[in-house]
Amino acid sequence: MIGSLRGSVLERTEDSTALIEVAGVGYVVSVTPRTLAELEPGSPVFVYVHHHIREDAQTLFGFLHRDERTTFQVLIATHGVGPALALAILGTHAPAALVDIIASNDIGALTLVPGVGKKTAERLLVELRNRLDLPMLDPLPVGGGGKSSVVGDVREALSGLGYGPDEVRDALRELPPSGDASSLLRDALKLLGAKRA
DSSP: OOOEEEEEEEEEOTTSEEEEEETTEEEEEEOOHHHHHHOOTTSEEEEEEEEEEOSSOEEEEEESSHHHHHHHHHHHTSTTOOHHHHHHHHHHSOHHHHHHHHHTTOHHHHTTSTTOOHHHHHHHHHHHHTTSOOOOOOOOOTTSSSOOOHHHHHHHHHHHTTOOHHHHHHHHHHSOSOOOHHHHHHHHHHHHHHHHO
8 A cells, every 4th residue: 555655746637636756656646636736847745645446446646734635534434425526525625624614514615516516515514523523512503503614704705796606616725724704705805806807
């Protein structure tokens, strides 16, 4: 089993894979779009790896941070979540943000993940609540009631300003994992304004 790779980035492709050379051997590694953006061809790199083995294929999934790999492994151990969906979830939400989303029952944030509808989001909230390392909170009813997450507030504000789901998802992906709602909203509006210009 391959647990990590240290080498140099030879190339990266639009389908979110990178070719990483280690001691003369090139490994094709699947990564999130956010990670792919940080893998500059020709630069040295260290990635944590999840080596996924099936009867018909072996795939390497690479992560710049250990908590991303740990979260990925929790996700793929969850009923109905395969590697592609787990990578899509991590490509949309950083591990800390995902913990916040699950803790606050933010269905809307999960539906920002490509391929996740409301029913799947509700199921994921229930299943991941017991699997992720969540802070001790009073349980909230799914989809209701409690204080929404900061990310949820920013998403609702952007939707209210007329931005579409794809624009909102892309902007939220580029925001830092922490901060208050007003500064994150300001950053998101700058990103969206630059893309529309």
